[in-house]
Amino acid sequence: xxxxxxxxxxxxxxxxxxxxxxxxxxxxxxxxxxxxxxxxxxxxxxxxxxxxxxxxxxxxxxxxxxxxxxxxxxxxxxxxxxxxxxxxxxxxxxxxxxxxxxxxxxxxxxxxxxxxxxxxxxxxxxxxxxxxxxxxxxxxxxxxxxxxxxxxxxxxxxxxxxxxxxxxxxxxxxxxxxxxxxxxxxxxxxxxxxxxxxxxxxxxxxxxxxxxxxxxxxxxxxxxxxxxxxxxxxxxxxxxxxxxxxxxxxxxxxxxxxxxxxxxxxxxxxxxxxxxxxxxxxxxxxxxxxxxxxxxxxxxxxxxxxxxxxxxxxxxxxxxxxxxxxxxxxxxxxxxxxxxxxxxxxxxxxxxxxxxxxxxxxxxxxxxxxxxxxxxxxxxxxxxxxxxxxxxxxxxxxxxxxxxxxxxxxxxxxxxxxxxxxxxxxxxxxxxxxxxxxxxxxxxxxxxxxxxxxxxxxxxxxxxxxxxxxxxxxxxxxxxxxxxxxxxxxxxxxxxxxxxxxxxxxxxxxxxxxxxxxxxxxxxxxxxxxxxxxxxxxxxxxxxxxxxxxxxxxxxxxxxxxxxxxxxxxxxxxxxxxxxxxxxxxxxxxxxxxxxxxxxxxxxxxxxxxxxxxxxxxxxxxxxxxxxxxxxxxxxxxxxxxxxxxxx
Amino acid sequence: xxxxxxxxxxxxxxxxxxxxxxxxxxxxxxxxxxxxxxxxxxxxxxxxxxxxxxxxxxxxxxxxxxxxxxxxxxxxxxxxxxxxxxxxxxxxxxxxxxxxxxxxxxxxxxxxxxxxxxxxxx
Numbered sequence: 001x002x003x004x005x006x007x008x009x010x011x012x013x014x015x016x017x018x019x020x021x022x023x024x025x026x027x028x029x030x031x032x033x034x035x036x037x038x039x040x041x042x043x044x045x046x047x048x049x050x051x052x053x054x055x056x057x058x059x060x061x062x063x064x065x066x067x068x069x070x071x072x073x074x075x076x077x078x079x080x081x082x083x084x085x086x087x088x089x090x091x092x093x094x095x096x097x098x099x100x101x102x103x104x105x106x107x108x109x110x111x112x113x114x115x116x117x118x119x120x121x122x123x124x125x126x127x128x129x130x131x132x133x134x135x136x137x138x139x140x141x142x143x144x145x146x147x148x149x150x151x152x153x154x155x156x157x158x159x160x161x162x163x164x165x166x167x168x169x170x171x172x173x174x175x176x177x178x179x180x181x182x183x184x185x186x187x188x189x190x191x192x193x194x195x196x197x198x199x200x201x202x203x204x205x206x207x208x209x210x211x212x213x214x215x216x217x218x219x220x221x222x223x224x225x226x227x228x229x230x231x232x233x234x235x236x237x238x239x240x241x242x243x244x245x246x247x248x249x250x251x252x253x254x255x256x257x258x259x260x261x262x263x264x265x266x267x268x269x270x271x272x273x274x275x276x277x278x279x280x281x282x283x284x285x286x287x288x289x290x291x292x293x294x295x296x297x298x299x300x301x302x303x304x305x306x307x308x309x310x311x312x313x314x315x316x317x318x319x320x321x322x323x324x325x326x327x328x329x330x331x332x333x334x335x336x337x338x339x340x341x342x343x344x345x346x347x348x349x350x351x352x353x354x355x356x357x358x359x360x361x362x363x364x365x366x367x368x369x370x371x372x373x374x375x376x377x378x379x380x381x382x383x384x385x386x387x388x389x390x391x392x393x394x395x396x397x398x399x400x401x402x403x404x405x406x407x408x409x410x411x412x413x414x415x416x417x418x419x420x421x422x423x424x425x426x427x428x429x430x431x432x433x434x435x436x437x438x439x440x441x442x443x444x445x446x447x448x449x450x451x452x453x454x455x456x457x458x459x460x461x462x463x464x465x466x467x468x469x470x471x472x473x474x475x476x477x478x479x480x481x482x483x484x485x486x487x488x489x490x491x492x493x494x495x496x497x498x499x500x501x502x503x504x505x506x507x508x509x510x511x512x513x514x515x516x517x518x519x520x521x522x523x524x525x526x527x528x529x530x531x532x533x534x535x536x537x538x539x540x541x542x543x544x545x546x547x548x549x550x551x552x553x554x555x556x557x558x559x560x561x562x563x564x565x566x567x568x569x570x571x572x573x574x575x576x577x578x579x580x581x582x583x584x585x586x587x588x589x590x591x592x593x594x595x596x597x598x599x600x601x602x603x604x605x606x607x608x609x610x611x612x613x614x615x616x617x618x619x620x621x622x623x624x625x626x627x628x629x630x631x632x633x634x635x636x637x638x639x640x641x642x643x644x645x646x647x648x
Numbered sequence: 649x650x651x652x653x654x655x656x657x658x659x660x661x662x663x664x665x666x667x668x669x670x671x672x673x674x675x676x677x678x679x680x681x682x683x684x685x686x687x688x689x690x691x692x693x694x695x696x697x698x699x700x701x702x703x704x705x706x707x708x709x710x711x712x713x714x715x716x717x718x719x720x721x722x723x724x725x726x727x728x729x730x731x732x733x734x735x736x737x738x739x740x741x742x743x744x745x746x747x748x749x750x751x752x753x754x755x756x757x758x759x760x761x762x763x764x765x766x767x768x769x770x
Contacts (some may be wrong), residue, residue: 309655
């Protein structure tokens with residue numbers, strides 16, 4: 001039995017082949033079959049989706065909801081074309097979260113704005129078949145053509161599972177294909193099976209017989225799955241003990257917690273130190289570009305726009321791309337390893353003490369990258385109150401957009417020293433800022449739980465998947481997707497903001513014979529000066545006030561805004577690195593107050609927008625903005641005055 | 649063996665030493681290493697879990713994740729703080745859950761012991 005084994009291999013007829021070759025995809029979009037991938041979390045569904053579609057995938061949202069919709073195009077070896085939809089992972093059609101509702105409705109053909117799939121591709125982890133069999137049995141009731149992909153078949157074979165594929169195909173009455181998504185094995189066979197089904201009789205989509213199963217039906221499905229498994233699957237003589245052994249260490253009350261802390265510490269040290277060479281390179285590149293523009297264009301408005309608005313603005317944000325990529329690299333690797341569920345296990349009690357669900361750990365951890373996936377990821381929590389609490393505290397986790405601000409201020413004000421012989425002081429301060437974010441998120445969660453929502457708590461029930469080595473290709477693709485999102489943002493929102501700030505800070509120009517920097521006379525100057533009295537008690541200068549306004553678009557814009565404000569202010573003479581400029585202009589107390597402000601930093605229009613969409617009300621973003629602003633103000637105020645008293 | 653453990657100085661120093669488990673017990677009471685077979689799901693100490701989901705909903709969720717009558721169970725790990733949550737092997741799968749929900753699963757014990765009662769909170 002080879003890993004590429006396939007049952008019912010369909011012979012592609014000559015006529016079929018001629019048809020598909022004669023008809024290019026663009027000419028006949030209607031004829032393209034729709035495949036929907038469905039499977040439990042951790043079955044390798046995303047890897048199979050990547051194997052099928054490669055880089056030809058489109059990530060968007062389903063109409064009206066914020067569930068991520070991933071679709072891609074695939075062409076079989078014989079030229080047959082199909083569109084593949086990657087549905088959110090689920091154990092059953094009994095949907096409890098918005099993601100699972102999308103999966104259920106897509107499968108049942110009830111999803112508004114979606115054409116029902118022609119063929120369902122149910123994906124099973126071949127090493128953990130029983131749960132998948134129950135899903136297959138449930139999906140069979142829907143009555144759509146379906147093929148079962150036994151994924152991770154190589155691992156199953158290595159572990160010694162013996163699976164009677166023919167028997168399984170007979171028992172389930174559907175084609176069964178074996179796949180190894182990470183090596184693209186079995187993909188052709190899967191497509192061939194899907195193609196055959198797509199050309200067969202269509203689904204009886206109007207008469208879907210699925211009905212939400214109750215305890216009786218669930219027990220019946222269990223028995224049926226058990227029976228099929230006993231008939232067709234022989235467990236290995238020597239069961240795999242690797243996961244058990246690893247868990248013995250990684251879930252150990254003492255070592256496990258220590259390893260988790262160590263991992264988080266390593267992650268942040270890496271973000272801070274590994275990224276440095278690349279960041280220097282990017283910075284040098286943008287500096288060169290600025291010099292080039294300075295030499296090419298005559299002095300004037302256009303040169304000012306290009307070098308001070310676009311290049312120094314976008315450049316000062318793009319420079320943080322390496323850090324964001326390193327962070328996502330860690331998150332994706334840990335997720336693919338199967339470690340995230342362990343982290344949730346280890347953190348559940350701590351999270352529970354703070355009134356959060358253990359499952360909130362994953363959304364909150366993603367919030368380290370960006371609060372938007374965090375807020376959206378909170379849909380894995382079924383209970384509405386638990387979900388709202390998680391959403392409200394997610395932006396307190398230090399998102400990567402804060403890294404530019406932190407990095408800038410830390411490199412300007414915190415000496416680059418080594419403490420305790422191994423840790424960099426700058427890294428430690430960064431760690432402290434992250435810790436402050438975590439502690440404040442947990443405290444706010446606790447307060448919400450204790451003050452507003454007492455009573456019913458969501459159960460913590462989650463599968464601990466077997467450990468797997470992450471597939472480098474899938475990790476890279478995941479990191480690349482994130483990079484694309486960040487770059488798109490830098491190329492659109494941030495670029496537009498940069499031009500706007502440049503405009504605000506250079507018009508109107510200073511009157512002839514004016515004293516002081518020109519920006520004093522611009523709109524930005526006026527705005528900053530207007531806000532100054534409000535922000536003076538927390539030690540912010542008007543330049544800092546100016547930077548906070550455009551930072552509403554994205555927190556990292558604050559850095560670019562400072563760059564623009566100071567570059568414009570100093571004209572030709574302010575070419576030194578921004579951190580040097582800040583060091584010269586800010587007091588230590590002001591700098592620390594700014595750091596404290598950004599721990600909470602309420603300003604992020606996209607986060608507030610996503611919260612509005614997720615909660616379907618302006619009430620929650622308003623509450624979020626109010627409480628975060630209050631916390632930021634209080635924290636900055638306290639930091640500023642304590643630092644002043646300490647002589648900084 | 650029980651006698652020996654109870655007589656040992658270490659054991660007697662602990663006020664509420666754990667005890668050997670016998671018969672049918674709620675999974676949530678078990679200590680690490682408890683092994684057995686699921687006797688029933690959803691009929692256990694449901695009042696205990698009532699702070700969370702409705703009993704019928706909890707029963708369905710437990711069934712969906714794999715707790716079904718006859719499944720072989722072993723408590724593999726306990727959380728660092730208060731021994732909660734627990735990681736359980738169900739046949740070939742591993743599942744993490746809190747003790748409160750685990751109480752709704754009754755286990756026919758084969759071997760293992762119970763955790764000491766959790767003070768006033770329990």
